Amino acid sequence: MTAAPPLLEVRDIHHAYRLPRERLFAPPPLVQALSGVGFEIAAGRSLGIVGESGSGKSTLARIVMALDTPTAGSVRLLGQDLHALAPGALRAARRDFQMVFQDPYGSLDPRRTVARTVAEPLAAQGHASRAEQHERALEALAEVGLRPTDGSKYPHEFSGGQRQRIAIARALVTRPRLIVADEPVSALDVSVQAQVLNLLQDLRERLGLSYLLISHDLAVVQHLCDEVAVLHQGRIVERGTPAALFGHAQHPYTRALVDAVPAMVV
Amino acid sequence: MLEVSDLHIHLPTRRGMAEAVRGVDFTLARGGTLGLIGESGCGKSLTALALMGLLPEGARATGSIRFEGQELLGQSDRALQRLRGNRIAMVFQEPMTALNPVHPIGHQVAEPLRLHRSLGAAEALRAAVALLDRVGIPDAARRARDYPHQFSGGQRQRITIAMALACGPDLLVADEPTTALDATVQRQILRLIQELVAERGMALLLISHDLGVIAQNVGRMLVMYGGSVVESGPTAEVFSAMRHPYTRGLFAARPRLGQPLGPGQRLPTIAGTVPELADLPAGCPFAGRCAWTQQRCHTERPEATVLHDGHEVRCLRPEAMA
Numbered sequence: 001m002t003a004a005p006p007l008l009e010v011r012d013i014h015h016a017y018r019l020p021r022e023r024l025f026a027p028p029p030l031v032q033a034l035s036g037v038g039f040e041i042a043a044g045r046s047l048g049i050v051g052e053s054g055s056g057k058s059t060l061a062r063i064v065m066a067l068d069t070p071t072a073g074s075v076r077l078l079g080q081d082l083h084a085l086a087p088g089a090l091r092a093a094r095r096d097f098q099m100v101f102q103d104p105y106g107s108l109d110p111r112r113t114v115a116r117t118v119a120e121p122l123a124a125q126g127h128a129s130r131a132e133q134h135e136r137a138l139e140a141l142a143e144v145g146l147r148p149t150d151g152s153k154y155p156h157e158f159s160g161g162q163r164q165r166i167a168i169a170r171a172l173v174t175r176p177r178l179i180v181a182d183e184p185v186s187a188l189d190v191s192v193q194a195q196v197l198n199l200l201q202d203l204r205e206r207l208g209l210s211y212l213l214i215s216h217d218l219a220v221v222q223h224l225c226d227e228v229a230v231l232h233q234g235r236i237v238e239r240g241t242p243a244a245l246f247g248h249a250q251h252p253y254t255r256a257l258v259d260a261v262p263a264m265v266v
Numbered sequence: 267m268l269e270v271s272d273l274h275i276h277l278p279t280r281r282g283m284a285e286a287v288r289g290v291d292f293t294l295a296r297g298g299t300l301g302l303i304g305e306s307g308c309g310k311s312l313t314a315l316a317l318m319g320l321l322p323e324g325a326r327a328t329g330s331i332r333f334e335g336q337e338l339l340g341q342s343d344r345a346l347q348r349l350r351g352n353r354i355a356m357v358f359q360e361p362m363t364a365l366n367p368v369h370p371i372g373h374q375v376a377e378p379l380r381l382h383r384s385l386g387a388a389e390a391l392r393a394a395v396a397l398l399d400r401v402g403i404p405d406a407a408r409r410a411r412d413y414p415h416q417f418s419g420g421q422r423q424r425i426t427i428a429m430a431l432a433c434g435p436d437l438l439v440a441d442e443p444t445t446a447l448d449a450t451v452q453r454q455i456l457r458l459i460q461e462l463v464a465e466r467g468m469a470l471l472l473i474s475h476d477l478g479v480i481a482q483n484v485g486r487m488l489v490m491y492g493g494s495v496v497e498s499g500p501t502a503e504v505f506s507a508m509r510h511p512y513t514r515g516l517f518a519a520r521p522r523l524g525q526p527l528g529p530g531q532r533l534p535t536i537a538g539t540v541p542e543l544a545d546l547p548a549g550c551p552f553a554g555r556c557a558w559t560q561q562r563c564h565t566e567r568p569e570a571t572v573l574h575d576g577h578e579v580r581c582l583r584p585e586a587m588a
Contacts, residue, residue, distance in 0.1 A: 052448035052449070052451075159540075161539070189305040189306050189540075190305060190519050190520055191305060191516060192305075192539075193519070193520075194519035194521075194533040194534070194535045194536075195535050197521065197533055198532045198535060201532065202532075205530075216448065216449065219520070219521040219522055219523045222521065222523060222526055223521040223527070223533070242526065246523055246524055247524060257450065258523070259453075260450040260452065260453045261523050262452075262453070262456075262476065262478030262479050262482045263482065264477050264481055264505075264520065265481060265505060266481050266482075266501050266502040266505045266506070
């Protein structure tokens with residue numbers, strides 16, 4: 001008997017961005033954003049990626065979501081190499097992995113009803129009828145604690161926390177196995193953050209989801225993830241369980257991150 | 267030095283004028299440090315803007331703000347301009363919006379000196395370079411000629427701090443000065459602000475949504491909710507004995523590094539959501555969301571109860587939280 005492949009397998013990702021030319025006849029300068037990043041996520045487990053601005057964490061999220069093609073390396077979801085798929089096959093594969101963005105104000109179309117926004121990934125899949133899409137959208141809204149009547153409203157009628165619930169409902173509507181969440185609570189107030197974090201935890205337990213959580217906030221990552229990887233200048237410098245990593249950091253960069261968290265005691 | 271009493275701010279909203287700040291009182295002595303903490307819409311930033319005379323169009327402030335005995339409310343724009351950037355200076359959350367992208371930074375740091383101290387261009391620039399050096403911009407004399415986009419976010423915030431310090435203000439108002447920065451940079455900037463406050467004997471009003479930042483950086487704190495100060499006191503005292511249900515709720519809602527919850531456990535949340543300004547209850551602003559709400563909480567405005575050491579709480583049932 002062979003072991004099932006991991007849900008997500010990221011292998012030796014290298015990625016370089018080309019900057020605008022500085023001189024007419026010189027080649028444009030390259031920025032090495034990621035250098036040999038690799039990890040796996042088993043089904044139902046969650047991994048947090050922590051790092052500061054410029055560490056490459058959002059580039060990594062875009063590559064895992066197959067929104068950018070890496071210079072080298074592979075991303076396999078359920079054994080399929082996402083970057084080798086034909087466009088049609090990639091679209092079909094997207095039902096298994098969805099994304100939640102940081103800004104709940106910018107990520108929802110203000111001119112569409114909430115139900116249509118939530119149904120969007122299903123519409124992109126192209127199988128479901130309009131009626132079926134609508135029904136699944138309402139189910140997803142219920143999943144995140146919103147009412148069916150909320151489906152016919154527009155984003156501006158909701159608070160930041162509720163908008164993030166809508167964005168999460170949109171990610172859930174295709175019943176994915178993996179959700180990539182890039183700073184999902186950092187734009188929210190502290191008391192609203194707690195509500196959304198609890199929701200993400202409930203959903204993981206109820207639906208067996210995996211998260212790839214990108215965050216600068218160590219406490220949030222500790223709260224939601226089974227494992228953490230620290231990204232620094234495009235490389236994973238340390239990884240482990242939150243308790244091991246934040247309790248006994250080995251790498252100086254991890255230690256600097258842990259030390260920089262202001263303690264909530266006087 | 268600064269005495270704010272019974273400050274009320276009314277704002278125009280789609281549903282008419284709403285009271286966004288509802289009777290805020292505090293004092294700040296020379297060299298003192300005070301933190302304002304609360305969530306979006308609690309009135310903390312409006313309170314700071316009122317001090318600077320920078321309230322949004324159509325807003326109306328009543329009550330009293332006295333700075334060195336001088337009443338600031340109702341002052342002309344010209345009189346306030348003489349204070350701003352001079353005796354009272356401000357550092358904002360987003361340094362890129364506070365800096366002018368088309369002027370070299372040395373010029374911008376020198377500007378308040380030319381404006382308020384009537385220094386000549388060369389002299390003001392020399393002073394600006396010294397300030398940039400003090401806030402930790404390496405090779406300040408050369409870099410003074412560079413533009414804001416040539417600096418990192420943390421360096422830009424150092425530059426706005428240099429600008430705020432230029433005239434040696436008596437009061438520095440810092441509104442979320444590190445929220446847009448990485449954690450390791452946040453720590454450096456807060457340390458810089460602390461050093462400068464100690465070194466120059468300025469008073470500091472620090473506004474933040476982050477309990478950790480408040481705990482580590484100010485001597486006294488005010489917790490705001492729904493336009494009111496619900497709890498205030500020496501920071502150490504408030505942290506060791508939080509008495510307002512909102513303060514406790516806010517503290518509990520934040521996941522804590524090194525103290526993970528057990529399996530199946532959830533973060534304690536505050537029920538409901540912040541009401542719109544126009545819908546705030548007539549009584550305690552936290553009524554309805556608070557687990558200890560009684561009938562009278564909806565109608566009676568709680569007075570401040572003094573616990574000890576200047577620790578005050580505005581709650582009709584402070585004994586329930588003892």
